[in-house]
Amino acid sequence: MVIENPSNIHLLRRFAQKTVGSTFSFGEHGGLAQALRTNLMKNSTQLRQQTLVILKRFETLKFVDVADRELSEHFKGQFCECIQLMEDFEKTEVGFAFEKNKLMQLQRLAVMFNSGAVPAEYLEICYDFLIGCLWIKFAPLFASVHSCVGAIVRNTTGETRQKLVEKHMKLVRTLSLLS
Numbered sequence: 001m002v003i004e005n006p007s008n009i010h011l012l013r014r015f016a017q018k019t020v021g022s023t024f025s026f027g028e029h030g031g032l033a034q035a036l037r038t039n040l041m042k043n044s045t046q047l048r049q050q051t052l053v054i055l056k057r058f059e060t061l062k063f064v065d066v067a068d069r070e071l072s073e074h075f076k077g078q079f080c081e082c083i084q085l086m087e088d089f090e091k092t093e094v095g096f097a098f099e100k101n102k103l104m105q106l107q108r109l110a111v112m113f114n115s116g117a118v119p120a121e122y123l124e125i126c127y128d129f130l131i132g133c134l135w136i137k138f139a140p141l142f143a144s145v146h147s148c149v150g151a152i153v154r155n156t157t158g159e160t161r162q163k164l165v166e167k168h169m170k171l172v173r174t175l176s177l178l179s
Contacts, residue, residue: 006035007042012050024058026121033058033125040128043135045090052087055125063117075117082112082122086129094138106144113151120160127152127164131171 002015026033032054039051060083063075089105092098109126112118118126130152133145153164 003031003035006051007039007047009044009047009050012039012047012054016050016053019054019057022057026058026061029058030121033121037125037128040086040125041132043132048129048132049087049090052083052090052129055083056087058083061119061121063112063115064119066116069116071117072115075112075115080112080118080122082109082118082126085109086126089133094136096140099138099140102141103144106141106148110144110148110151113148113155116155116157118152118155120156123152123156123160123164124167127167 002011005011024032036051036055039047042048060079060081063071063078063080065071065076085105085108089102092101092105094102109130113126127149130145130149133141149168153161153168156164
């Protein structure tokens with residue numbers, strides 16, 4: 001039901017209530033994750049927060065080893081907590097009093113992306129989340145959001161990179177037509 005209508009906030013809330021204590025896997029419930037990630041691009045804080053609540057129920061994956069890079073000890077064998085970090089960012093109020101906190105959260109995401117060790121299952125989710133952050137009408141965040149998007153694209157390889165670049169180009173074309 002959620003997969004067919006992932007942006008229905010009432011349906012998401014009911015689903016979240018019914019699945020308290022449940023854990024989902026990307027292998028078995030990948031379609032649900034893919035359907036939910038599109039909500040992260042939308043201009044609705046409630047929808048984004050509720051989506052992140054459900055995405056947090058997915059298994060937390062570990063950072064992956066990168067063949068051509070020396071992985072920092074900070075990442076080796078550790079869990080990639082990017083969804084938790086995105087939820088914290090979304091919950092933090094927008095304003096000058098919270099600007100530093102939000103910027104630090106974005107910088108932590110950028111460090112993860114620059115490591116090249118973020119699991120592929122998270123990359124599109126993170127990309128959609130960052131694009132959705134551009135709806136926030138708070139200019140001090142824009143440069144950091146763009147920096148994170150760049151870090152994802154620069155440090156992703158193969159099919160995932162191609163998919164993200166194509167998606168970004170479509171988005172840029174659409175925006176240029178609208179402006």
